[in-house]
Amino acid sequence: MSFKLKVNAYRRKIMRGLTGNIGKGSLDNIKENETISIKRVLVNRPNQRLGNTLLMTPLIQEIVKNYPNAEIDLFVKGKVSPIVFENYPQVKQIIELPKKPFKELIAYLNVWLKIRKHKYDLVINVDKQSSSGRLSTSFAQSKYKLFGDEFLSDTNQENQLHQAQYPVYQFRKFLELFDKIERTEAIPSLNIQLSAKEIEDGKKLLNEIVKDPTKKTLAFFTFATGTKCYDVVWWDEFYAMFYPKYEEEYNLIEILPVENISMLSHKLPEFYSKDVREIAAVMYNCELLIAADSGMMHLSCAAPVKTIGLFKSEGFLERYKPYGEGNAVVIAKDDNQAGVFAKMEELL
The missing domain is CATH 3.40.50.2000 (Glycogen Phosphorylase B;)
Known part of the structure; x- marks a missing residue:
């Protein structure tokens, strides 16, 4: 430290x-x-x-x-x-x-x-x-x-x-x-409350970078801060699993952080923006987003879009995992790419 x-x-x-x-x-x-x-x-x-x-x-x-x-x-x-x-x-x-x-x-x-x-x-x-x-x-x-x-x-x-x-x-x-009224209904999900125009603009931005706008899109946010970040080797091994499986059926993109860093070494078409609402609008138009524990993971949930969050330990898992119906979390340690791939298979 x-x-x-x-x-x-x-x-x-x-x-x-x-x-x-x-x-x-x-x-x-x-x-x-x-x-x-x-x-x-x-x-x-x-x-x-x-x-x-x-x-x-x-x-x-x-x-x-x-x-x-x-x-x-x-x-x-x-x-x-x-x-x-x-x-x-x-x-x-x-x-x-x-x-x-x-x-x-x-x-x-x-x-x-x-x-x-x-x-x-x-x-x-x-x-x-x-x-x-x-x-x-x-x-x-x-x-x-x-x-x-x-x-x-x-x-x-x-x-x-x-x-x-x-x-x-x-x-x-x-x-x-x-x-004296007990409230037992579901607690609201995260929601950044995108407008219809923002969603439509996000769709246009996404269509500019994907190969085939008629296909659904899987998005990856590969960066995180400090020990939450998975290295390039981890993402290369994961890429070798998901790319052959999904590249024909889906568009595959990477959403870059403000630092403009790609842990996938720029293998996929990329979307970069410093506008939080614009990023959320692009996420909204995706089918699924896979992200390491980060603010962008929560932004995906708030877009909202179905989200898989990657955590290295269970320490703060229950408190900060992707919140909302349809989202999932995987304890993805240095050798658990297969567990993430299995969760993708399950949600798709």
Whole structure:
């Protein structure tokens, strides 16, 4: 582990220790038969990663379903949230923390002050492990606040919930305190809510790079960060399995990352874009996407398109695997290309 990673890990450990008790007993004052009116909600997820932002979409859909006229503000980090929630009209204000707070200290402090400008009916912290999420929830003005650990005392139960499900579960349990109605319907899937025009434009872009637009397309996203990434040798061996099987029946393409890196050594026709919604629109028009654990894997689920996620271990599998009906996950270690191929066969 690099020195920078060690420092960040140590910093997170200290901050979690300092903020872990913030919000304890925050719902203790709710009275029997108390009613609630929710017109404005603040959702806190100060993280700039694409995947973590997309994993918020089920919660936003759940809030809209229960309170379609409510206005939703987001407290986030970086520039990806306005892109992801572009077609969510209920999201009124996106309060963005700068990515590098120490270089933009005044702007950083001013963003925190924005949280205090409005009185909210409910504030939700998406990730209970987030120190800044807990702090921002505490700092906001609202009678009701969900810090993320109010309803899950059973660790085994918590570990069975996906990160996309967890805040929805918390929100539903909160509402049950007032209306006593148990909510058992399926939790919404990830959804970036592409418009009809975006989907049609994505189809045109895809047709420009495939050999035969009348065929369905299988897409591969081969890159990932750090230890999540499979090397060129792994992908070469996997290519030797899937290419002879599928190259006649399907179009095969690779979707490249912003780094413009191909772990397939540019063997397939490629699509490259820095536009997240444009990438999602191309994904939508594919039959299946195979991707290593990454934000692009979650983007595929949110397009939505059927997705196979590749994980090297089971450590965070249940929490971050491809979420949504029809998606699948494979523990694909350095020699498990056959397992991925078998899952493709199963889904196709």
